[in-house]
Amino acid sequence: MRSLSYLLIGILFGITMFKSEAASWFRIYEMFKFDAFHMYGIIGTAVVLGVIIVQAIKRFKVKSFYGDPIQFEPKEKSVPRYLIGGFIFGLGWALAGACPGPMFTLVGAGYLPILIVIAGAVLGTWAYGLVKEKLPH
Template sequence: MKNIKFLILGIFFAIVLSKTEAISWYRFYEMFRFQSFHMFGIIGGAVVISAIIMQLFKSGKIKDINGNKIVPKPKKKGFISTILGGTLFGLGWGISGACAAPIFVILGFKFLPALILLVGALLGAFLYGIISRKLPN
């Protein structure tokens, strides 16, 4: 019962993804071929909202459920690791036509070939967990 708010938030997020057509392979295809602004607008909006929320975290205006200040950990700047990670993520995204959240929404529409994407994403996360200590991050 305690986690019902997260279930409701997840359902809302899935509805937003499907209504904005962010789960459509065709929309990803258009984006990667620079034929449409649709996905760039969604991603750009998410980046702007995330930047605003991070600034609110850092200023102490958003607190956790216990009233404690949320302090994001500073990240080590790494050019090579960022380029390699972004390239691998982008290749996987471009080949599959979906990132993590849309996979579950697509499965909710009973499009069973998305199970292959889910297995690939889980396998990739598992392999990253195994080799992450050896990577330059």
């Protein structure tokens, strides 16, 4: 039953991504050229909602679908790590025209060439696992 909940949440997320045009290559292109506010508005709204939801989870001690308490662990502050990771992520986003959420939305919308990008993302994740311990912390 929990899997059905996850599936329904994923479908709702995909519909929201598609209808808001957050999965649109043209909108992403506009954003990287600083030609339109559309994507910045979507990202800003997501950040604000994320902050509100995280604070609500902490304040009301919300539990997971499995009944476990949701805990937020502090991340280590490493500027080089985040700069390098952000650069690679942004470069991939600009080249592919999609970040991970919209990639799956585009598959669901029938844009099958994005499967090549998903294969590259999986390969990149696998490669990261191989070199993770050798990267700066």
